[in-house]
Amino acid sequence: MYINISNVNKQFTHKGKLFTALNNVNLTIEKGEFICLLGPSGCGKSTLLNAIAGFDHPTSGSITIDGKEVTKPSTRNVTIFQNYGLLPWRNVLKNVELALESNKALKSGERTEIARKYLDLVGLGNFADASPHQLSGGMQQRVSIARALTANPDIIFMDEPFGALDAITRMKLQDDILSIQKKEKKTIIFVTHDIDEAVYLADRVVVMTPNPGMVKKVLTINLGPGRDRTSDDFQKIRNIIFETFNMKHSYPIEYSI
Numbered sequence: 001m002y003i004n005i006s007n008v009n010k011q012f013t014h015k016g017k018l019f020t021a022l023n024n025v026n027l028t029i030e031k032g033e034f035i036c037l038l039g040p041s042g043c044g045k046s047t048l049l050n051a052i053a054g055f056d057h058p059t060s061g062s063i064t065i066d067g068k069e070v071t072k073p074s075t076r077n078v079t080i081f082q083n084y085g086l087l088p089w090r091n092v093l094k095n096v097e098l099a100l101e102s103n104k105a106l107k108s109g110e111r112t113e114i115a116r117k118y119l120d121l122v123g124l125g126n127f128a129d130a131s132p133h134q135l136s137g138g139m140q141q142r143v144s145i146a147r148a149l150t151a152n153p154d155i156i157f158m159d160e161p162f163g164a165l166d167a168i169t170r171m172k173l174q175d176d177i178l179s180i181q182k183k184e185k186k187t188i189i190f191v192t193h194d195i196d197e198a199v200y201l202a203d204r205v206v207v208m209t210p211n212p213g214m215v216k217k218v219l220t221i222n223l224g225p226g227r228d229r230t231s232d233d234f235q236k237i238r239n240i241i242f243e244t245f246n247m248k249h250s251y252p253i254e255y256s257i
């Protein structure tokens with residue numbers, strides 16, 4: 001067991017009222033797993049992600065990574081958000097190099113070499129000199145993925161990273177992150193409210209429901225790599241998740257071109 005989340009509760013006080021954002025969450029995650037935290041708005045996905053990443057603390061319960069209690073964010077891990085987080089005054093390469101600037105053991109040339117390797121990996125080798133504003137949203141998110149990988153993290157936390165992208169770009173980036181995961185074998189914890197995205201990406205989907213935020217079901221997705229969104233098995237898993245949310249579609253989703 002790599003990450004252990006044990007009896008985690010999180011309460012917030014809002015306008016004098018106590019609100020339970022996470023109710024008795026128990027979950028273990030193995031090294032190298034791709035985990036999707038899936039659920040509707042307000043079910044506590046980001047709250048759970050932030051607690052595992054050390055940005056916030058549970059009200060009670062414990063979270064350990066590699067046997068150590070999480071008390072603050074670790075430089076061993078990185079988080080990718082929806083809004084890319086690139087510095088507009090730096091070119092693409094310098095944005096990626098940012099991940100290595102605190103590592104004083106590296107010479108500037110070495111930093112550049114590592115950053116270029118990951119820019120190539122995300123298919124943006126030819127855009128090293130571009131400014132972030134010259135790139136599309138999908139390309140900007142690829143730069144932030146390259147920057148995250150450059151730091152050689154143990155865990156990559158992703159909070160709805162593709163939420164601002166159009167459907168086609170989103171599918172392309174889903175494929176990119178899967179092939180990167182295959183090459184780099186990182187542990188990825190990925191927040192989404194998109195059922196198809198979760199079933200397409202995850203080794204396991206953690207289905208969460210709101211009021212109070214809790215884990216309703218954990219589904220192991222045994223579809224292997226190269227998943228087909230239109231296959232019967234894919235639709236079956238999708239239906240199980242819809243049922244969990246009590247909103248099962250009785251008709252198959254249509255695909256028309």
Ligand SMILES: Nc1ncnc2c1ncn2[C@@H]1O[C@H](COP(=O)(O)OP(=O)(O)OP(=O)(O)O)[C@@H](O)[C@H]1O
Pocket residue numbers: 012013014019021039040041042043044045046047048193213
């Ligand atoms: N700092 C805070 N103070 C008060 N309430 C909070 C705070 N952070 C989160 N909440 C509440 O906790 C609940 C869970 O929030 P959270 O952001 O984790 O949900 P989510 O599932 O990630 O939703 P979304 O998909 O909309 O981002 C929400 O009802 C939210 O209003």
